[in-house]
Amino acid sequence: MIYLQVIVGGLLLGAVYALFSSGLTLIWGMMNFINFAHGEFVMLGMYVAFLVVVWLGGGPPVFSIAAALALFVLGVGVYLALVRHVIRGPMLAQILSTFGLALLLRYTAFWIFSANFVTLPQTSLAGTIKLGGLFLPTAQLVTGIVAIALTLALHLLLTRTTVGSKLLAVAEDRAAAMLMGIRPDRMQMLAWGLSAGAAGIAGALMATAYPWSPSVGETFGLIAFVVVALGGFGSVLGSLYAGLIIGLIQAISAFWLGAIYKDIVVYALFVALLWFRPQGLMGKA
Amino acid sequence: MKRSLPARLPVVLLAAALLLYPLIFTGAFYRDIGVTFLLAAISASAWNIVGGYAGQVSVGHSMFFGLGAYTPLLFYSLWGWPPMAGIPAGIALSIALALVVGLPTFRLTGHYFSMATIAVAELIRIFTGTWDFVGAAIGLQGPATARGWWDLTFRGELPYYYLFLAVLAVLLAVTSVIERRRFGLYLRAIKASERAARSLGVPVRRTKMKALVLSAAFTSIAGSLYVIKTGFIDPDSGFGILISVQMVIVAALGGAGTLFGPLIGALILIPLQSATNTWFGGGGSGLTYILYGGIIVLIARFEPGGLFELWQRLAPVLRNAFRNRRQVWGRHV
Numbered sequence: 001m002i003y004l005q006v007i008v009g010g011l012l013l014g015a016v017y018a019l020f021s022s023g024l025t026l027i028w029g030m031m032n033f034i035n036f037a038h039g040e041f042v043m044l045g046m047y048v049a050f051l052v053v054v055w056l057g058g059g060p061p062v063f064s065i066a067a068a069l070a071l072f073v074l075g076v077g078v079y080l081a082l083v084r085h086v087i088r089g090p091m092l093a094q095i096l097s098t099f100g101l102a103l104l105l106r107y108t109a110f111w112i113f114s115a116n117f118v119t120l121p122q123t124s125l126a127g128t129i130k131l132g133g134l135f136l137p138t139a140q141l142v143t144g145i146v147a148i149a150l151t152l153a154l155h156l157l158l159t160r161t162t163v164g165s166k167l168l169a170v171a172e173d174r175a176a177a178m179l180m181g182i183r184p185d186r187m188q189m190l191a192w193g194l195s196a197g198a199a200g201i202a203g204a205l206m207a208t209a210y211p212w213s214p215s216v217g218e219t220f221g222l223i224a225f226v227v228v229a230l231g232g233f234g235s236v237l238g239s240l241y242a243g244l245i246i247g248l249i250q251a252i253s254a255f256w257l258g259a260i261y262k263d264i265v266v267y268a269l270f271v272a273l274l275w276f277r278p279q280g281l282m283g284k285a
Numbered sequence: 286m287k288r289s290l291p292a293r294l295p296v297v298l299l300a301a302a303l304l305l306y307p308l309i310f311t312g313a314f315y316r317d318i319g320v321t322f323l324l325a326a327i328s329a330s331a332w333n334i335v336g337g338y339a340g341q342v343s344v345g346h347s348m349f350f351g352l353g354a355y356t357p358l359l360f361y362s363l364w365g366w367p368p369m370a371g372i373p374a375g376i377a378l379s380i381a382l383a384l385v386v387g388l389p390t391f392r393l394t395g396h397y398f399s400m401a402t403i404a405v406a407e408l409i410r411i412f413t414g415t416w417d418f419v420g421a422a423i424g425l426q427g428p429a430t431a432r433g434w435w436d437l438t439f440r441g442e443l444p445y446y447y448l449f450l451a452v453l454a455v456l457l458a459v460t461s462v463i464e465r466r467r468f469g470l471y472l473r474a475i476k477a478s479e480r481a482a483r484s485l486g487v488p489v490r491r492t493k494m495k496a497l498v499l500s501a502a503f504t505s506i507a508g509s510l511y512v513i514k515t516g517f518i519d520p521d522s523g524f525g526i527l528i529s530v531q532m533v534i535v536a537a538l539g540g541a542g543t544l545f546g547p548l549i550g551a552l553i554l555i556p557l558q559s560a561t562n563t564w565f566g567g568g569g570s571g572l573t574y575i576l577y578g579g580i581i582v583l584i585a586r587f588e589p590g591g592l593f594e595l596w597q598r599l600a601p602v603l604r605n606a607f608r609n610r611r612q613v614w615g616r617h618v
Contacts, residue, residue, distance in 0.1 A: 097585035102578070103576070111571050264411050265406050274393075
């Protein structure tokens with residue numbers, strides 16, 4: 001039974017990994033661009049949720065949507081002010097732009113919120129649910145299920161709607177998309193908004209179930225790299241599977257080896273992936 | 286190509302200034318800044334070989350710095366060897382690690398290399414913190430007092446200053462030789478366009494690998510120098526991401542892929558860092574990294590070539606403006 005408990009816990013956390021990683025993979029797939037500040041976007045989502053609860057009150061739906069909107073705006077802003085100008089520049093500028101942004105956000109958060117771990121004040125998701133023989137914190141259960149639903153929604157948005165087709169068209173061939181009357185700049189702006197919004201809402205969801213500090217951004221950023229590398233660059237569905245797998249691997253290695261080893265195992269997996277299957281598990285060779 | 290004396294004058298002046306600095310500014314505070322500056326310049330110049338010249342942006346170079354720092358102290362704590370003796374082993378380990386990181390990622394685009402470097406550095410940092418053999422989270426300590434000159438444990442800053450200056454001179458000499466040889470041309474071609482370079486017959490992967498190995502070796506030496514001076518290392522001061530950040534920002538601010546870029550970057554950033562630390566006390570280090578992040582973003586957005594390129598663009602304009610003004614004056618006076 002304890003194994004089942006560990007497995008379910010891992011999958012529920014993995015679902016949130018999938019949600020924020022799908023944002024990273026969207027940008028990578030569309031623009032061939034790595035956002036090194038993606039983990040910091042997740043971290044900001046957590047603090048937005050925290051501030052909304054403390055200042056305005058409101059339940060999980062309110063602060064989750066607030067975090068999604070705030071990060072959507074931030075993502076659009078980052079695209080307009082920064083990414084748009086470096087995307088055709090040298091590799092150094094591309095990588096340093098978001099890497100510098102990550103440092104700026106991380107250490108500003110340290111400055112404002114201090115390095116202490118915080119938790120959300122008790123929300124309506126407090127308590128545990130007994131499911132068969134399993135005891136699951138309500139917050140983890142709700143968070144995991146909502147995250148899976150949102151990731152699937154993002155997948156459907158990309159594959160089943162006109163906007164999604166336009167986004168994919170720009171990813172496929174920028175010039176051809178322009179000839180079809182699509183404005184690539186506007187689509188890429190939207191992609192950045194969606195990507196950061198996904199990170200923000202994932203952060204807000206996690207804030208209900210787990211404690212955090214400004215340094216979690218670095219960890220989540222690296223986890224998103226691993227998830228995207230495993231699921232294949234540019235595939236939202238791939239990152240859903242990969243997120244669940246990574247969550248599972250983390251939970252199992254934390255259980256068997258000790259909590260400190262869960263990140264070591266995941267990063268080692270990343271290096272192994274780069275060696276043996278750089279196109280990802282589900283990607284084509 | 287022989288250059289005339291006037292063309293070399295800035296370099297000669299710079300060398301003279303660096304040689305005389307600790308003799309003019311004899312206070313411990315100024316000498317300490319001097320040593321910190323040299324170490325930053327060495328690390329950033331080492332990063333520059335692969336990150337600047339080859340355009341393969343590593344954001345995890347602390348992995349080599351940390352190996353170079355840990356190995357001498359590990360040998361000391363195991364067998365009591367002088368820390369100096371661990372330097373070659375540190376270099377060897379760093380080169381081995383460079384192969385592990387470079388061989389798979391150099392087949393792919395540059396983004397993979399950046400992602401892999403940050404992940405591997407973080408992996409090693411966390412792992413080192415759990416491994417008792419290398420002191421886990423507490424780290425390792427060197428000889429407290431010198432048992433002989435070979436321990437390189439000096440009381441004042443002066444011997445370290447000249448030791449570091451000598452290493453920096455060697456590194457810059459090596460880099461300037463690379464610049465003028467075929468290898469340097471290959472690196473520049475790869476940076477400009479990998480596909481074009483390959484189609485012209487440049488052995489792209491091998492060249493990138495060579496640059497990384499060379500860069501890793503010198504970064505490892507920088508780590509060893511650091512630890513010989515401080516006599517202490519822990520996971521964060523060896524493998525922490527901020528160690529990598531400093532190399533990147535120092536090189537990029539001055540001018541990545543230029544010989545003296547890292548030197549210029551260190552000349553600006555190290556006094557700035559020490560000033561923020563003095564003004565804001567212990568909390569200043571947090572502010573320093575906010576500042577670093579901001580500067581990196583601004584460089585990437587507006588001036589990816591760094592200050593060196595900005596100066597090269599501005600210098601003729603300023604000179605012209607100055608000359609025109611003189612002519613105008615000449616006419617009126």
